[in-house]
Amino acid sequence: MKPFDLVFLALSLTLTAGTAWAVLAPTNTPLRLEVQTDKALYSYPLEVDQTVKAEGPLGITLVHIEKGTIHVEDSPCTNKVCIAMGTIRSSGQWVACLPNHVFVRITGGAQTQDSVDAGVF
């Protein structure tokens, strides 16, 4: 590789790491579920089992909180990728339903040594 190849590689990795830090860095606050829709950002404690209704342009996306874990139960989108993404339970993990403009993520929590850096599918 030539010098500027390495420069562009370093820039790409820095940009990736920077956004990862901005988005995924845990804080020392309790774990919460954040649901972003076109209308507003909603926040829920993970300790209370409940089903959250998130309204998007296609209809209602149902997000289920159960024993500190979260999964999308139902969504009016066509490909159902958000449902297939399964259950999330750690700070920084997320599920997105792009067609219905619903973004679900877990925020807060303390940084632990044994936590997984990231999960993809």
Added chain:
Amino acid sequence: MPASSSPRAQARLPLVAFFGALSLFFATLEYLFPTPPWFKLGLSNLPMLIALDFFTLPELLLLLVLKVVGQGIVNGTLASQAFVLSAAGSLASFVVMYMAFRLIPRRWVSLIGLSLAGSMASNAVQVGLSMAWIFGPASGIIAPWFLGLGTASGLAIGWGAETLQRHSRWLRRVKRGQSATA
């Protein structure tokens, strides 16, 4: 269209069309690879990378239009917001790759670096547009995965383009002005 203003440019139009067709072929080839629905590998960028070396700016712009519109048709996104994202990403990628190609001597940068720069520009613009306009600020949670996967695919596509440029006898014939399909 400036690309067809002279006899020489007229003679090269089929070559631009051939590279446009190659872009569409690679865009279709992407379906072979399992990726998240919000991420494209960018294989169709490979012909553009190779073409930087011997197409003029008008010819490259024509290839860009063929690539963007063709991809919209192949992917079925021509009349959707996804097309705007894709077009903006492709334009940003082209501008950055072209500027880097013109401003940085070739002994300091290979197609790997140009591919990485283009991939970074495309993905950054798409994330920015997605957050500012289409999906809202919360879509930023996808950014690290989007940019990370983009870096990996940019590296792989750049390596492929560089290898092709070094070893392809077909490409050497094309550069010498012979027929691309002979």
